[in-house]
């Protein structure tokens with residue numbers, strides 16, 4: 001029987017992607033949609049300014065949106081996908097966990113908390129067991145798992161593939177699509193014919209979340225990986241797909257051919273939303289490109305290319321679809337992992 005799920009922040013850009021992924025999902029059934037008080041009481045069709053490239057599913061369009069309050073969500077809903085603004089997530093997500101709901105959240109609040117698993121299933125699925133510690137410490141019947149920032153998700157799987165060579169220093173420069181800022185995030189006058197070399201708070205997220213994802217969990221405590229990570233983040237006028245230039249220094253010698261092989265062989269999982277090939281490696285140095293490669297693996301693959309030796313160690317480019325692999329798809333994949341691991 002399908003698990004009954006809800007979406008917190010269902011009318012937003014990521015919420016709409018969540019609905020697009022959850023509606024046809026064989027293991028999940030959408031049973032609750034929440035948004036701000038301004039949307040509560042409206043049908044989803046009335047409340048959401050639908051902007052996703054497929055129609056609103058009929059059964060979802062007629063559902064009534066509720067306020068984002070545990071009292072308004074049916075008790076038989078087991079799993080909530082959260083795509084709330086982080087300030088709202090911080091205020092309300094713990095209340096849902098306390099009320100017994102398991103929350104798979106895309107919002108940035110709490111990602112670095114010691115007892116909150118920050119998970120990319122292909123990279124650190126074992127961190128999910130931090131939920132036992134979380135429940136002991138917080139006394140929750142429910143639980144909270146987070147997926148990382150979309151730019152972090154883009155480069156960390158490639159680092160995980162190279163980890164056996166001993167990661168020492170990483171520098172990553174991002175070229176991030178406008179959808180990452182949300183629909184009203186940057187105006188056309190700001191971004192057309194332009195690039196903006198600053199995204200508030202983003203560099204810190206790449207530098208810290210990557211160390212948590214690549215850290216180790218001994219069953220009681222999580223230790224951060226001691227790789228040094230430096231990031232610089234740029235907004236460019238693409239719609240979807242974050243492209244990143246990465247430089248990696250490793251303890252052991254690593255040739256471009258070895259790096260390409262390690263990335264190609266890095267395993268995917270057999271969760272419903274897992275791509276067949278997690279990291280697609282291009283030989284053509286002009287790839288990956290956002291417009292051409294963001295939908296690989298239904299938007300869930302990472303693309304890499306341009307692997308070469310440089311003055312600063314190994315250099316390569318990588319790309320992922322920021323609202324799929326980097327946001328909604330990441331939360332859904334974590335939901336599938338929760339289900340597989342008996343947390344639902």
Ligand SMILES: NC(=O)C1=CN([C@@H]2O[C@H](COP(=O)(O)OP(=O)(O)OC[C@H]3O[C@@H](n4cnc5c(N)ncnc54)[C@H](OP(=O)(O)O)[C@@H]3O)[C@@H](O)[C@H]2O)C=CC1
Pocket residue numbers: 008009010011012013014015034035036037038039040047068083084085086088106107108149150179180181182183322323326327
């Ligand atoms: N866009 C992207 O590519 C990515 C976004 N994220 C993160 O995901 C989250 C959502 O982003 P995005 O979908 O772009 O944001 P949007 O602004 O498009 O959507 C926000 C959602 O939260 C609801 N909401 C806003 N305020 C409140 C409130 N006070 N109480 C309850 N619900 C509220 C909105 O409802 P209403 O319609 O009623 O206002 C809407 O459903 C953010 O934390 C963002 O940082 C992460 C990675 C990528």
Ligand SMILES: N[C@@H](CC(=O)OP(=O)(O)O)C(=O)O
Pocket residue numbers: 086106107108148149150151176177179180181199202205322
């Ligand atoms: N800041 C990211 C998107 C985002 O919302 O990230 P986070 O989930 O860390 O808040 C971008 O602009 O592309």
